[in-house]
Amino acid sequence: MLELNAQSIGFLVFSVFTIGGGLGVVTSRNLIHGALFLILSLFGAAGLFVLLSAEFLAAVQVLVYIGAIAILIIFAVMLTRSMTRLSEVFNRQWWLSAVVAVGLFVLILVGVILPVFGGMDTASVAPDVATTVDLGVALVDGNQYVLPFEVASILLTAAMIGAIVIARDNE
Amino acid sequence: MECRDIINTLAACLQVSGTDPGLAQFIQILLGVLIVTMAPLIVVILLIWVERKFAARVQDRIGPNRVGPYGLFQTVADALKLITKEDITPAGADRLIYNLAPIVSIVSVILIWAVIPFSPIHIGVDLSIGALYFVAVGSIGTLAIMMAGWSSNNKYALLGAFRVVAQLVSYEVPMVFALLVPVLIAGSMSMQGIVEAQRGMWFVVLSPVAALIFFISTQAETGRAPFDLIEAESELVAGFNIEYSGMKFGLFFAGEFVHVFTNALLMAALFFGGWVGPGVDQIPALGFVYIALKATVFYLVSLLLRSTLPRVRIDQLMSFNWKFLVPVSIVNVIVVAFLLQVVRALGLAPAADLANDFIANLPQAIVLLLGSLVIVAFVLQQLRNFGRQERAAAQTVMVRKEDDVDMLPAQAAH
Amino acid sequence: MNVINEWAFIGVFVAIAWVIPTLPIALAAFVSPRKPNAIKMQTYECGVETVGDTWVQFKVQYYIYGLVFLVFDVEMIFLFPWALAYNRLDFFAFGAGLLFIFLLTDALIYAWRKRALEWV
Incomplete structure (x- = not known):
């Protein structure tokens, strides 16, 4: 309770x-x-x-x-x-977004919240929470997340180049 | 926790006297919070006097000298005056946001004081992510200026708000890159951890480049001369706070004054050893004296910069940030990270039990300092080449002009 | 203090930090005179009445700076855990960090070459 x-x-x-x-x-x-x-x-x-x-x-x-x-x-x-x-309201597709939002909510409710509802035993959760240092080690560990780490960098680079291409006219 | 003395272990003492443990904790937290929040507001009264006296001396004036001894109570008189002034809300302003903006502005500065270490045991709260916390909280100040600029329904104010994005947001990049260096060396993001790691050697020796970049970019973050484009009296009248009057205007200013001193404190804590000094372990209160002295030096330097430097143009401001500070700060992080690995590979790093020893820190410091010197030499070389090119370009333009136009007598004399 | 107590401190701090600057404003509201009139409430301009809408359109250059900042902000967030754990990392980790920074420096160089950083 x-x-x-x-x-x-x-x-x-x-x-x-x-x-x-x-x-x-x-x-x-x-x-x-x-x-x-x-x-x-x-x-x-x-x-x-x-x-x-x-x-x-x-x-x-x-x-x-x-x-x-x-x-x-x-x-x-x-x-x-x-x-x-x-x-004034100028969005004529509000019903579509409402359907999507409700659908997403039901999905999360059924898929994530209901399975663990009431069944979560707080004692079974490990008391030691991963620290930021662990995160840093995991990010650059060859066996863990070093590839996603570098891919994130490429993603950011792509985002920046894309933004510049869109925002600036062709000269 | 034991009840040792009433100041440091208040909660434990209250529990001994029969208070509910939760309530005792809460009372302790509340008192701590009240002390830490009041500190900047009391300090600001003194700071405004110092700043006015200092600016007056630079400009060959006397400054406030009528109210109280040496004009010390001038700020109190000013505050009283501001409170009794009529508060004008311009027509067309968004009232809620308009009233909220000055409060958000000062809150964002006060919140930083929660993680400033004043002595080995005196700190609001030693968060494990302290260094990131103060950057995050400080970035809310940007929001306050945008709120003020937008809600005033004034073109000058809106222009000031737009410049915020161009300036404050941009200068946050080199500031955080410079901040990465103490975190790298100390291996800790808690402010106490960073200060503790400087017992052997101040980080300014290990990376003077980072210290300088941090100082310059925090200077820009406060939005004062030579970086005062968001206010720019001569072009935007007062920029984002143009429509504010009375106490709300006063709060914006109080926030700015506290911000300058807060930056000086951060500078002292991150790069100049904070409360580290002789005898601080025996008498922790000495830490207050040490960090205050160090911070005062930086505070006075920023006052001197403010009173002597002219405002830069916005294109110069942005070029200086993106084409100078950001590349240099990135290179600096890479060099420091590389040298730290080299130091460790060569076994020059101080042993764990000698980390506080000055001599044991020397080899590492010398290697890192040499790295910084290489960066400085390289940057100076680049700047010299750039200056030479610019001068050459300017000269060809001059020559072309002289060919076209009849020379004026004054030019001919040259 | 444990972690939750530390953040309870910050929570109380946030609450109190809002109250304290509100006090002088509230006090001023009681003490100060209040005699509004149409001319006094006018939007400040150079001496004549302000013309047109306040929300004039700004150039997109400001927005590009904002976007470049956002990208670097996220980059720095990734670098903080790396810097924090650096004492226990090896040369491989340094290489990983270097590559990460290097890829983003590419973006900066691109923006520089495309003159997106110029104030035009």
Whole structure:
């Protein structure tokens, strides 16, 4: 059963941030408000990472998602002309996105949450959580994740080249 | 935890006197938080006075000298004045975001103080990811400026907000690359761990290039002269905070003042040994003195830069970052990483039990310092070549002009 | 202090850090006069009334800097665990890190050559 301690309070607060922020994103008409709600939601997710003892991921969440991606989104909104004050719904395919969202939710519910619901024994989980050092070792270990590590670099390079190609005209 | 003394083990002492353990923990945390949050706000009152006096001396003025001895209470008087000023919200502003922005701005700076180590035992909280934490928290300040610029419904403010992306965000790249170097050498991201690793040798000796890059880019992160393009009085009037008045304007400024000193503290902790100094193990409180002294030096240097350097142009600013600082900082990380492996392969690294010994650290320090010197020499050579090319290009343009146009008397005299 | 206590500290810190700057603003709201009028509330401009919409369109160059920054931000995130574990890694790990940095330096060189870093 849910005990009332620092962790459960934290979980409640961060869940409210995450879900409330998410609701704000889809309901607010003002795009900048939507972006700020997104930041609230991402902040809540960072808090949830902390509760899972994944401190490094929490810092990454704040640094990359709030510090970079959210700012890019706000920036993209400001780049557009008069998109900040929308008054009418112009998305005619909202029902399609609703179906996709509900389908995804059911998929996660049936596939991930229901199988472990009630069956999770906290004692069976190993107490030693992998640290950031372990992550660093695993990333460059020849037997573990060194290939994905390098592929990530190639992916980032491709992303940057793609962005430059799209954003700049042919000269 | 045992109840040794009331200051360091408050929770344990409260439990002895019969308080609920959870509540005792909470009270201890709350008191700690209050002390650490109040510290920057009290320090800022002094900082503003120091800064005004310093700028005045540079400009051959006297500075504040009327309120209190040496004008020390001038800041208090100013704060009182700001509180009683009418607070104007411009028409068309987005009220919520407009009011939130100055608070977010100062919160992002105060939050950094949670991980600054003041002595071996005095630190808000020694997070295992401390170094990443302060970068992450600091990047929220960028958000505050964008919020302020956007919500003011003013073209100057929006221009300032746009420059934030061009400046603050760009200078974060060399800053974090420079930050990688202490993490590499110390093998720790906790601020205490990084300071502890400097007991034998300050990291500035091991990698002066990283220290310099960190200093320059934190300077740009504060958005002050010579990097004050987001405010730029002569072109954007005041940039992002143009529509702010009264206490909200004051908060933006307080945040900026604290930020400069916070950066000086970080500089001292990351590269100049933080609280490390003689006798600090016997009397931990000495750590406060050492880190404050070191930070004051950097604080004064940044004040001197602010009062003497002119503002750079935005194209110069961006070129300096992306074509100079970023490549140099990347090369620096590679060189330091390579030399650390070499040092270990040659057995020059200090033994684990001698890590705090100055002499034992010398071989490693010399190798790394030589690496830094090679980088510096190479960079200077490149700069010299670049300067020569630029001058040659400028001269050919001049010659062509002189061919076309009749020479003016003044030019002929040259 | 264990990990959760450390972060409880940060949690309380975040909460208190919001309260403290709010206090002077709240105080100012009580103390300061409040006499708004249309001219006072006008958007500040160079002396004449502001013309047109505030949200003028900016050039895309700003956005390119933002994207380049994002790529480097993610790169640095990958390098932090590497740097943290560096003391117990060998030359192979150094090579892996070097290759990682090198691939991204390619991207920087590409941007440089394509003059995407120029302020035009």
